[in-house]
Amino acid sequence: MQPQESHVHYSRWEDGSRDGVSLGAVSSTEEASRCRRISQRLCTGKLGIAMKVLGGVALFWIIFILGYLTGYYVHKCK
Template identity: 70%
Template sequence: MQPQDSGIQYSRWDGGSRDAVHVAAVGSTGEASSWERISRKLCSGKLGISMKVLGGLALFWVVFILGYITGYYVHKCK
């Protein structure tokens, strides 16, 4: 078995076939790093939803413009 301070927890549901394995950062002190806090704030809640929508729209327009430029040069009359 793994030592308790490894950050890995294994639990089996009673009478079921579902197993759960939880992995935590080794040596974590309970405090989230600044990157984890920023990531959690930008990726969850209303701000997270709006960031994902804006990112999706930006990705759509980048692909659209690249496709337009590519199509222009592929179908250009000689």
């Protein structure tokens, strides 16, 4: 892995009442391209469609179970 590049920017206003310092880090292009390859692999093509379908089914069941439990406790007879 390559070290991250960083920069510091210091700005001072004319009257000296406000000073500003901003720090920033830029990740290496190798790490960014690795993330891009993973996202392209998981979000496009047949695998991307399968991931979206599985995500939709999982979201449906989570909402269904939360709604069932909420309805059970709201309408529970005492």
